[in-house]
Each structure stands twice: as C-alpha cells, then as structure tokens.
Amino acid sequence: MVKKLIPILVLAVLTGCSGELSNSSDDDQKEYILTQLNDYQGLIEIYRKRLSVKDNADERYYLAELYNKIGDYSSSNIYLQPLINKSTEQRYLILHVKNLLELGREKECEDILSSLLAKNSSSGELWNLQGVLFAQEGQYEQAVQSFAKARGLFYNEEVVINNLAMMEILQQNYPKARDHLLDLYSRKKYQRQTVYNLVYTLAKTNDDESAQKIIVDEKLTAGEPYKLIQALKKVSPKEQLNVTNARGINKIQNEAKVDDNDTSKNTFSHETMKIENVAKSENSTSAVSSQVALNCIPQLNNKSKPNAFIGKVENAKIIAGLTAGKISNGNAVALYSAYSLNYIVLPQEKNNQLSIQIFSSMPAGDLYSRQLSILQKYPEINNVDFYNNGDSSITLRITTNKCIVNKAIKRAVGNAKYKEKLLIEFSY
Structure with a gap:
C-alpha cells in the first residue's frame, strides 16, 4: 500500500511545481508578447503591479522609460525622481533630461548636461x-x-x-x-x-x-x-x-x-517634416495668403455629419474633451487631454478647412456626441472630424462655411483633470 502511495505523492509534488513554473512562464510570456507588440500601456500595468509588491531600481527605471515612450513625461519623471535622489547614474539623468526637454523646461537641463x-x-x-x-x-x-x-x-x-x-x-x-x-x-x-x-x-x-x-x-x-x-x-x-x-x-x-x-x-x-523628441512651441500662428482671401468663396452650404472614428491607435494618449466657442470674427475649438499632445499643422488644401496631425493620440469614444453638438450650436462650423491615419497618428480636420483667413494654435491653461488644452482659433 505504501509503495502505491509513493508514486501518487511524487506525482502531486511534481504537478504542483509544474503549476508554479507554468504561472511564472505565463507572466514572462505575456511580457514578451507585449514587448514584441510595443504595447507600452500593457507593460506599464505589469511593472506597476510588480513594483507595488517589491520596489527595485532597474524595474522602476524601466517603468519611467515606458512612460516616456507613451509621451507621459511628467509621470516618467515622478517615477524616476527617487532614483535620481539616491544616485547620479548617467542613464537616470539622461532620461530625466529627455523628459525635461519634452516638457519645455530647457533651463533645468543646462546644468545637468554640463x-x-x-x-x-x-x-x-x-x-x-x-x-x-x-x-x-x-x-x-x-x-x-x-x-x-x-x-x-x-x-x-x-x-x-x-x-x-x-x-x-x-x-x-x-x-x-x-x-x-x-x-x-x-x-x-x-x-x-x-x-x-x-x-x-x-x-x-x-x-x-x-x-x-x-x-x-x-x-x-x-x-x-x-x-x-x-x-x-x-x-x-x-x-x-x-x-x-x-x-x-x-x-x-x-x-x-x-x-x-x-x-x-x-x-x-x-508625418510631414516630423523631427523627433523636442518640446513643442506654445503658440503657432499663420495667415492664409491675401490672394486666397481675396478670391475666397465658401465651398459648402449644408452641414455634413462627422465620420465615426475607425480603428484604434496603440498606446494612444486619449483626447478626452472637445469644446467650441466664438471669438472675434471667428470660432475656436479646444481639445483636452491628460497628456501633452504632439502635433503639426498640415498644409491648407482648401480655403475653408484646417487640418492638424496629432501623434500617438486618439479621440475618446464619447467625443462623437460632442462633435454633433458643436455642429448644431455653431452654424459657421460645417464639420469637425477625426481620421485614423494608420501610422499611430490621427488628423483633426475642421471645415467651415466661411473662408478661413487666419488661424492660431495655442497651448492654453488646462484644469485639474486635463493638464493639456490645445486651443485652435480661426477667423473668417
């Protein structure tokens, strides 16, 4: 009887060990897959969970790197700061400088780099x-x-x-x-x-x-x-x-x-003229040529309906808010996000349109109702559309019923919930 029990006990012990190894292997496999897919958000979740159990310098540094990669430079610095407080290791300071440059805090970089x-x-x-x-x-x-x-x-x-x-x-x-x-x-x-x-x-x-x-x-x-x-x-x-x-x-x-x-x-x-990893200007203003303004004929008379945003941008910074208002001789549209938005102004193809390419971002699902609301409230705005470019960027296109003669894009003061407010002003 004893002889028969021994193999059963051995099997149970081996099975238990196999289960523990399998769980560890599953975690490693998940991390490997997320790394291959560049799924930084997924990796952030894994490393936050690990660090909440046991903090260590290498994994904390990697977490700070991941936040840098998704464009959340403030969070990257928050998780990096305890490492900098304890050590002047070069890799910590280099990542800190990269974050500061993205945040437009050049003066703070000078002494560190020197x-x-x-x-x-x-x-x-x-x-x-x-x-x-x-x-x-x-x-x-x-x-x-x-x-x-x-x-x-x-x-x-x-x-x-x-x-x-x-x-x-x-x-x-x-x-x-x-x-x-x-x-x-x-x-x-x-x-x-x-x-x-x-x-x-x-x-x-x-x-x-x-x-x-x-x-x-x-x-x-x-x-x-x-x-x-x-x-x-x-x-x-x-x-x-x-x-x-x-x-x-x-x-x-x-x-x-x-x-x-x-x-x-x-x-x-x-991605016209994209240059990597320097903080954006706070204010960009341009005027349409006088010839265009003189020959300006409104190209649309009827309201169109916004297109639903198709697909998903991986590791995107979510544009969570959208508002509009009136300014002198024109209108303004504002985008809100918890993260800094990287953008470029695209060449103006029509005199009643302006287009902005926004990198590593996508609109929240409930913004569609805000798009419809803007069209109902402001007769001069014909459409506000978000397009998925398929290359980790989106295009915001604003179409009006009047010809745009001036446009300005500013980083305005956000609020406690959304630190980023991108204000797009256009006059007719």
Whole structure:
C-alpha cells in the first residue's frame, strides 16, 4: 500500500511545481508578447503591479522609460525622481533630461548636461542631447557644432544627420539640408522621416522632377504628386514645425528610433517634416495668403455629419474633451487631454478647412456626441472630424462655411483633470 502511495505523492509534488513554473512562464510570456507588440500601456500595468509588491531600481527605471515612450513625461519623471535622489547614474539623468526637454523646461537641463559632459565628454548621446537643447533654445550654430561632435563620436548617424538637416531647414538653407538627406537616402538606410524631409527640401529647391520620383517610389501620397509639391513650396519651416522664438523646434531626435520602412499605408501629409523628441512651441500662428482671401468663396452650404472614428491607435494618449466657442470674427475649438499632445499643422488644401496631425493620440469614444453638438450650436462650423491615419497618428480636420483667413494654435491653461488644452482659433 505504501509503495502505491509513493508514486501518487511524487506525482502531486511534481504537478504542483509544474503549476508554479507554468504561472511564472505565463507572466514572462505575456511580457514578451507585449514587448514584441510595443504595447507600452500593457507593460506599464505589469511593472506597476510588480513594483507595488517589491520596489527595485532597474524595474522602476524601466517603468519611467515606458512612460516616456507613451509621451507621459511628467509621470516618467515622478517615477524616476527617487532614483535620481539616491544616485547620479548617467542613464537616470539622461532620461530625466529627455523628459525635461519634452516638457519645455530647457533651463533645468543646462546644468545637468554640463555636469554629465564634464564627466563623460566622449558620449555621442550626450552631445546629441546638448545639440537638442541648443536647437530648442534657438541657438542653431551651437546646435550644429554639438550634432557634429555627436556624429564624430559614432552616435546614431541617421539621427544626427536628420538633426543637422533640420538646422539647415530652419535657417532656410535648403540646398545644404538636401545634401545631408540625399547622403542618407542614397545608402538605402533611412526612416520615413528622412524621406519626408528630403521631399520638402527638393520642393523648396524647385527640383520637382526628383521630388516627384521619390513621392512615387516611396508611395508618399495617394493623390497627385504635383499638387503635393506645390503645396510644400508654400509651407515655411517655422509654420510647419510650429516654431516660435526660443521654443525652437517641434521635434528633434534625441535618441535612435526603431527603423520603420513600411510606408505603404502612409501619405506624406501624415508625418510631414516630423523631427523627433523636442518640446513643442506654445503658440503657432499663420495667415492664409491675401490672394486666397481675396478670391475666397465658401465651398459648402449644408452641414455634413462627422465620420465615426475607425480603428484604434496603440498606446494612444486619449483626447478626452472637445469644446467650441466664438471669438472675434471667428470660432475656436479646444481639445483636452491628460497628456501633452504632439502635433503639426498640415498644409491648407482648401480655403475653408484646417487640418492638424496629432501623434500617438486618439479621440475618446464619447467625443462623437460632442462633435454633433458643436455642429448644431455653431452654424459657421460645417464639420469637425477625426481620421485614423494608420501610422499611430490621427488628423483633426475642421471645415467651415466661411473662408478661413487666419488661424492660431495655442497651448492654453488646462484644469485639474486635463493638464493639456490645445486651443485652435480661426477667423473668417
């Protein structure tokens, strides 16, 4: 009888161990899958749960990195701060600087970067960050010198060359910017951003034939390449990049990005002139040309119905609120979010429309009722639509029954619930 019980007991013990191993394996497998899918929100949940049980430096740092990747730079700094309080480890301070740059707190970065470079002047990553800081403060000559040092120290060449090209674009030195970008493009090793910036510089240097060839080869637009080229010729770099004063640049690369060569689902307007990871300007204003204003004829007479937002943007910052109001000679639309919204203003294709591309964001499901309410309350606004671009960005398109002669986009003061308020004003 005893002999018969022993195998049963052994089996029970082995089964129990197998179950524990299976649970551990399931957690590891879930994390692996989420990592492969770049599901940062899912990974954040896993690491918050782990850290609530037992805090440790490596996992806390990784959590701070995840918050940085979804664009929640304030939360990233909150979880990073205890590590900085205990240690001056370089990786902690570098992530802190990246967050501060995104939050527009350049002054706080100056001493940190100076101290880091004094200890490690051979770091290409630090020199690239120094260039980002100078660029964001509008010190373009110093930025170029820093980017050149980063390149000489073998930091990611595509990142650095794109940043050097953007310095030339911002100073309207389009031939030099073009040469930088052609150097990358000819190697057949580039991200989409390189192609977009290259087409822009070719349009600005009136090399329409080359621009058209690249647009067709890279499938940058489903429309006519000629129309896109003509639209780009009219776009100033500062308008396109939302540049104002010392807040310099919409996005400069401060780190290497995963290469993404899949451009088949994207059009040029989806990421035109995107420069990575620099805090946005607080205020962007532009006027439609006087010729357009003089010849302006309202193109719509009847209200349309907003399209329902289709699909989902992974790891999106949710646009949770939408309001509208009247201003002198026009209207305003406001977007609300718990997170900072990264955006660019797209070229104006019609005189009664304005379009804004917003990155890594999507509207909340209940915003549709707010869209309908705005159309009912404000007769001049014909439509407010959100479109899923399919590349982790969306386009907000506002259509009016009058011709738009001026537009301004501002970051206004939010509230306790929504720290981000993006105010879009347009006059007729």
